[in-house]
Amino acid sequence: MTVPNFNGIAPGSKKRKRVAVDESTSRRKSAPNGVPVVTKAVILRPAPKQKRPTESPSDDEDDDEDGDESGSDVEDILAVRQAEMLQLEGEIVSAKTAQARTKGLGTLLEQLKDESEEIAIMTAVGLCRTFCRLMSRGQLVRHKDHSPEQLRMVKEGKEAYINYLGGLGHLLQSGEGTSLKLGMRLLKEESIHMKPSEDYYFPFLSYGVIIKHLLQSDSSDLVNVFATEYVYEYSDLRFEFLKAIPNISKEVTPSNTTYSENLFSILYDLKNIPSTSEELADSKLYIDPPSKKKHPLFQFAIHQRQFQDAWLALLSRPLPSKQRDILTILPKRIIPHFPNPRLLMDYLTDTYNSGGVTALLALQGLFNLMMSHNLDYPNFFPKLYALLNRDLMHVKYRSRFFRLLELFLNSSHLPAILVASFIKRLARLCLSAPPSAIVIVIPFAYNLMRLHPTCTFMLHRVLGKEGYSEKMRQEGFIDPFNEEEEDPMKTGALESSLWELETLQSHYHPNVATLAKILSEQFTKQQYGIEDFLDHSYTSMLDAEMTKKLYKDPVVEYIVPKKIFFAAEAQSNEGAVPAPENMLLEFWDFE
Known part of the structure; x- marks a missing residue:
């Protein structure tokens, strides 16, 4: 049978x-x-139930008895x-x-x-x-x-x-x-x-069946129990889990989003990973440990490789809703545990093409590889330069962008011609940016010019110290800056001027106008803290105006009329002013 x-x-x-x-x-x-x-x-x-009196039970009692x-x-x-x-x-x-x-x-x-x-x-x-x-x-x-x-x-x-x-x-x-x-x-x-022998034996086939079906479960609570009580708790279960993921991912179709999301939730919360072989030897095991000290279970390099393969298996699956979460933890919780972080280059490059804050976070991962792992990526700054557009000044992730932009450009080893292109592009964006974004750009440009003194010649030209302002007043003047150029090394920004920032000194918003005047003064301040300006928004600026103390009443009109649009004569401070009987008839000519 x-x-x-x-x-x-x-x-x-x-x-x-x-x-x-x-x-x-x-x-x-x-x-x-x-x-x-x-x-x-x-x-x-x-x-056993006790018999009830047989006197005419109600319908509700009958229903209870039936239940x-x-x-x-x-x-x-x-x-x-x-x-x-x-x-x-x-x-x-x-x-x-x-x-x-x-x-x-x-x-x-x-x-x-x-x-x-x-x-x-x-x-x-x-x-x-x-x-x-x-x-x-x-x-x-x-x-x-x-x-x-x-x-x-x-x-x-x-x-x-x-x-x-x-x-x-x-x-x-x-x-x-x-x-x-x-x-x-x-x-x-x-x-x-x-056990096939007296040595260590882990039933990986049975464990693989459990993992495969569990990761396809719609119960997130059950997946969380498996992760917290088993995978995070026992070193051997974590090791075999990471080892099984690449093969299981090949069997499960990429369109199975439930599997991908459950796998992401386990790997995303996977913390406190041992960093040395000594820590692995002292870790908690679910199965009786092997007798050999050189067993793969105790080798840190093999653990790193299994961790890397599991993450690469997840990153190869379509998971657009989790891209930002992955890119956020990538520099500190994923890359340090990869034996070969260069394998992430293709993933980061493809993620950049999605645009927006996701592209910026992808560049952050590439920057980390460049600084910590000697990755040669010559297209980094052209891709970063391409993110500077008009939409940047209005999106909600603007603060995060400027934090990362300061991190990327905060090096005196960068060529001045490259930094000048970023300053000029940001200055050009200020022409159509809200005041809350302009107050970030001005101190940001100040810090870059303080770090790269060669870029200050762009200010000297517009302030008239080299006669450039006279040329600007001539008819037919052409700015040397090529706004359509995608390579920041070829825009000609260093030969241009920052006339856009100079015009901000007469901006309608008093905070912007006052802040822009620091560019006309001597650069005595070492640098400005960008964090002091990142949280500005329309709401914060409006609240500041509403809570500001008034020492005298503002002047609304020089002469305040007593009446406006009336049938009789209007008496003003200058004498009698006749008014038409019907204002609408004055707008028509019937001749």
């Missing part, structure tokens, strides 16, 4: 009938010596199934022939597909208990002195165990929490009783 196969079952193909059962219905049963203790579902039957009887029927069915299962488990363990054992396992595996969720879970617990007993007795491992019948029993028992893992995986995929505990318990028992 062949046992049922779960490989062809799609998750959620059958809607299980949910039956509410209290947690107190599960307890531990003491097992005989040598048999592992496994949680067993026990159905607690209610006490109680229905609940009692369900519990009776579960109690009968439980008793049958316990008897069947004993027959499977004590079976002497392969046919008898396969028949019993097949019956339980069929019950695992029952539409009732309670029966399916109860069957899963019973099968877990059965296979643990078979493992502890060595009845799933081949030996040289086995007879042909015993070898057949071992073979068919393993096939049934594989099918059971598949059924357990589908319960995991449907979000059933009990199946996770059963799978992890089987993992430990298999590592103890099914």
Whole structure:
């Protein structure tokens, strides 16, 4: 008799009938010596009901009685199934022939597909208990002195165990929490009783089935339990998890966003990774440790490689909603643990093409590789220069952009011709920028010119110290700056002037006009703190105006008229002013 196969079952193909059962219905049963203790579902039957008086019960009472009887029927069915299962488990363990054992396992595996969720879970617990007993007795491992019948029993028992893992995986995929505990318990028992030798053995095939189905589960809570209680807690489970991800990712289609998001949630919160081999040797293990100290489990370089391969497998999948989160943690939590960070170059380059703040964060990752890992990326500054557009001055991530821009350009080793292009482009953007953005650009340009004194000649020309302002007043003047050039080294900005910033001294907003005057004074201040200007917005500027103390009343009009648009004469401070009888008739000429 062949046992049922779960490989062809799609998750959620059958809607299980949910039956509410209290947690107190599960307890531990003491097992005989040598048999592992496994949680067993026990159905607690209610006490007998007392007969009510037969005097004309109401409709509500009838409904309550019907509900109680229905609940009692369900519990009776579960109690009968439980008793049958316990008897069947004993027959499977004590079976002497392969046919008898396969028949019993097949019956339980069929019950695992029952539409009732309670029966399916109860069957899963019973099968877990059965296979643990078979493992502890060595009845799933081949030996040289086995007879042909015993070898057949071992073979068919393993096939049934594989099918059971598949059924357990589908319960995991449907979000059933009990199946996770059963799978992890089987993992430990298999590592103890099914070793091919006396050395360390980790059942990676069974662990892979658990991971694959769990990551395709819609239950984020179950994924979080698996991550916090197992992956983050035990070094060997984390190692094997990272090792299994590349192969599993190849089997799961890229369009499966549930798998990608669950994998992202586990890797994103993966912290406190050991940084030395000594830390690995002292880390907590779920399976008994190997005897060899040079085992891959204790080698830090191999852990790094598995971490790198797992992240690359995730980054190769489409996950646009999580790009910003990944790029944010990339410099400090991902790149330091990569043995070869250059492998991220293609990912960062492709991410840059999406534009916006995502492109900026991608450049931040490339900048980190350039500074910390000697990455040669000659297109970095042209790509950064291309992000300076009119939209930049109005978007919500403007503050983050200027923080990173200051980080990228805050080096005296950069050529002045390159820095001049960034200053000139920002000055040009100020012509159409809101005041909240202009107050950031002015001190930012000041700091760059203070760091690169050659760029101050752009100010000298517009202020008339080299006669450039006279040329600007001549008709037909052409600015040498090429705004359409994409290469910041070829824009001609250093030969131009900052007339855009000079015009800000007569800006309508008093804060902008006052701040722009620092460019006409001597550069005595070392630098301005950009953080003091980044939080300016229309709201903050309006609040400042509304809360500002007034020492005298503002002048609204030089002469305040007493009346406006009236039928009689209007009396003003200068005398009588006749008013038309009908203002609308004055706008028409009927001749």
